[in-house]
Amino acid sequence: MRVNKREIKCTQTGPHRTAPAMNTFDPDALECLAAIVEEGGFERAAQRLCVTQSAVSQRLRSLEAQVGTVLIVRSRPLKPTPAGQLLLKHTRQLRLLRADVERDLQELAPGNTGGAREEERIAIAINADSIATWALPALDALARQGLPMEIITDDQDFTQDWLREGKVLGCVTTLKSALRGCKVVPLGAMHYVAVAAPGYAAQHAPQGLGPHNFGSLAFVAFNRKDDMQTEFVGKAFGLKRVTLHQLFVPSSEGQVRAVLAGWGVCVLPELLVRGLIARGELVDMAPGQVLPIQLYWHCWNLESQVLDALSGALTAAAATALA
Numbered sequence: 001m002r003v004n005k006r007e008i009k010c011t012q013t014g015p016h017r018t019a020p021a022m023n024t025f026d027p028d029a030l031e032c033l034a035a036i037v038e039e040g041g042f043e044r045a046a047q048r049l050c051v052t053q054s055a056v057s058q059r060l061r062s063l064e065a066q067v068g069t070v071l072i073v074r075s076r077p078l079k080p081t082p083a084g085q086l087l088l089k090h091t092r093q094l095r096l097l098r099a100d101v102e103r104d105l106q107e108l109a110p111g112n113t114g115g116a117r118e119e120e121r122i123a124i125a126i127n128a129d130s131i132a133t134w135a136l137p138a139l140d141a142l143a144r145q146g147l148p149m150e151i152i153t154d155d156q157d158f159t160q161d162w163l164r165e166g167k168v169l170g171c172v173t174t175l176k177s178a179l180r181g182c183k184v185v186p187l188g189a190m191h192y193v194a195v196a197a198p199g200y201a202a203q204h205a206p207q208g209l210g211p212h213n214f215g216s217l218a219f220v221a222f223n224r225k226d227d228m229q230t231e232f233v234g235k236a237f238g239l240k241r242v243t244l245h246q247l248f249v250p251s252s253e254g255q256v257r258a259v260l261a262g263w264g265v266c267v268l269p270e271l272l273v274r275g276l277i278a279r280g281e282l283v284d285m286a287p288g289q290v291l292p293i294q295l296y297w298h299c300w301n302l303e304s305q306v307l308d309a310l311s312g313a314l315t316a317a318a319a320t321a322l323a
Contacts, residue, residue, distance in 0.1 A: 025066065030091040032059040033071055037080050037088060063087075089166030096122060096169055099147065099306045121148045122306060125163065125171040127156035128222060129190065130295065132252035133271040135172065138317030142309060155225040156295065163298055170299030170310060183301045185315055188322025189292040191270045193277075194232055194285040200262040201283050209265060209285035211237035214244065218264030220255050221246045228291070232267040236289040267291065271321060292323060 035045035036056065046053040064071050071084035080088055099122055126135050131153060143149060152162060159171040164179055178184040194209050205213055214237075219229040230242040247263055249255045252272060259266045260276075265285055276282040297314050299307055 025063065025087075026059070027094065029059045029063040029066075030087060030094070032056055033063060033080075033084065034088055034091045036060065036072060036078060037084070040077055085166055092123070092166060092169060093300070093302065096300075096302065096304050096306055100304050103147075103305050103309075121150040122310075123150040123152060123162075123168040124310065125152045125154055125159040125168045125173075127159055127172055127295075128153045128250075128252045129156070129269045129272070130172050133190075133269050134317050134321035135314065138313045139310075142313055147306065147309075155222065156293065157227075158225060160298060163300075169307060170297065172295055172297055172314070174293060174295060175298075176294075176296055178298060181301055182298050185297045185311065187295040187297050187315060187318035189294045190322055192228060192232060192267050192291040192293060193270050193273065194236075194265055194267050194289065195259060195273050195277065195282040196265045196285050197260055197262045198280065198283050200259075200264065201285060205265075205285065208287070209233075209236075209289075211239065214242070217245070219244045219246045220258045220264050220266040221248050222252070222255065223248050223250045228267045228293075229265075232286075232289070232291045235291060236286055295322065 032045065032049060035048050036042060039045045039048055042053050042056050046056045049056065060072065067083060067087070069083045070081055071087060073079050073081055131151065135151075139149065139151075152159075152168060154162065156172065156174045158173075160173040160175045160179070162168045163171045163173075163182065172187065176184065176186075196205070201208070204217055207213075209217070214233050221229050226248075229244055229246060233239065233244065234242045247258070249258045249263075252268070255266050255268060256272060256276070258264075259268070260281060270290070273282055277284055295318070297311060297318075299311055
């Protein structure tokens with residue numbers, strides 16, 4: 001069921017309490033709350049909003065008084081309470097609505113170059129491999145039109161956490177099930193292959209990657225969340241338990257550079273290394289073995305031209321780039 005933009009409301013749970021409609025909250029106070037959380041503190045929030053730190057504190061206290069509960073846990077790092085998280089989600093929905101208005105104004109008055117404020121960026125979460133291959137070209141036209149995007153990167157198995165917590169309005173993920181209030185669109189499968197530099201392969205695995213030598217090889221993984229290397233080896237050779245010696249390089253392009261430098265083997269998107277393999281700068285360590293990773297686009301189920309444009313751009317590009 002689609003949610004009408006005019007019906008976005010915020011309710012406060014708890015006995016005998018109903019919060020006022022969302023449009024009765026001070027937008028500056030809501031953006032103040034978002035700035036505190038997004039910037040990680042009151043001082044940096046004040047700098048972003050171009051106000052004093054006392055003004056930030058005053059706006060937050062006023063909002064907490066109106067809602068009737070604490071919105072920020074004063075810990076290190078600062079974090080929102082459940083009520084604060086709810087208001088943060090709606091603040092970002094309001095940003096989306098304002099972005100829709102900006103888009104409409106651009107069509108009605110092409111000379112209008114006002115644009116959104118710095119704090120009103122439209123955030124989406126995309127896995128690093130998609131950013132390094134097909135996702136940025138997909139978003140190029142929207143960026144050139146002035147859409148104030150913020151792209152957050154995380155492992156493809158964890159990007160949905162950002163959507164669940166209301167920190168982004170959409171995400172590219174491997175998870176198929178839609179969250180409540182969200183919709184999901186299949187994007188296609190990204191194919192992964194195991195590659196290494198010719199010198200490393202000749203010295204350490206002249207016969208290629210196999211079930212008996214993977215344990216003696218170094219693998220270049222993205223970070224400790226990354227299970228791509230173990231999943232590839234396990235599926236390629238029918239193994240249930242795989243233990244690898246891994247190095248960590250938290251960048252898709254950085255992983256490529258590490259492999260080219262002879263650090264070890266790496267399981268990378270075929271899209272990213274296709275040209276390097278063709279030129280002989282990398283070798284396929286397991287010819288014929290491909291690990292397909294299915295990707296999905298999840299986003300809030302809202303009526304929004306901006307959200308529709310983002311969804312359309314990503315799904316169209318994925319249809320061309322992914323299997």
